[in-house]
Amino acid sequence: LYFIDTTCAGNSSSNGTSGTNFNERINDDLSTVEENLHRLHIRIQYDDHRNDLLVNIIEAQCLPSESEELVNPYVKIYLRPPVDQKLRQTSVQPQTINPIWNEYFKFGVANETVFKTTKTLYFYIYNYAHSSRPECIGEAQIRLTPQTMHGCDLWCPINKQRA
Template identity: 30%
Template sequence: TLKITLFFFVVVVFLKQQEAAADLALEMSEPAEPAGQIQFSLEFDIYSSVLTLKIIQAKGLPAKDVTGTSDPYVRICLLPDRKHKLETKVKHRTLNPRWNETFYFEGYPLAKLQKSILYLHVFDYDRFSRDDPIGDVYLPLSQVDFTKKPCLWKCIRAAEDTK
């Protein structure tokens, strides 16, 4: 009976891991109704272990302000490390912002980088209240071919409406 109990325990743990992996894959898939698109490029210097991310632009963002526009900016993070959050500048009154801002992640050897997920969270800046989330993008860096210095357009998954 100990073998049977151990077998069922292993099966339950395996199924829970599969369920968690399926949930994460769903979060990272292309959304059915995107909240616009974002363009960015990635470059990795294997010798200095530096990832260079350039946030180029976004298009088709939803209006979050009463004026029919948004004041978008992007918060950037490499998961699972949530320590270093970087942000672009706020672009006022636009649904098609152009940032052209470059960010550097130092001390990421290729093995660590391939276990990381690039997380881009787009917000609408509000001066007197909490910023409104517009949506986000998850990109597992294990899926990126850094030899090609990719420039990507990704659909933004709309944020859950919190109002």
């Protein structure tokens, strides 16, 4: 949840803040909140017995889109440095900016190498278009740590792709 400070509401206040400055602050706060609403819900777990990193792509909220249009989103998942050449991606969810996938992916990562190199999960969100190339509309990333590797439920901010 995001809260906006309204302590200086009104035309003027004891700290000299004018109503115009307050409105500017509200607009700045709202644009920050709006940017932070684009998010991806994932769950990560490392299976010590099978040497597998399990990644559950659960859902996304308020995906970036042109003019609030609905998109046909899917996610491509990469682990860097790479452990194999296998492509991992979710299914396409039709006509939504709030897709629900609840899809599972695994990466074989040997227990002895899990923390020897810094590993990062990258999530690229694409809009599938029937008549043109898929367009990357956002991305998120998570650096893996001992805490995230042993069971973590996260909402990751999605950064909009710049044209």
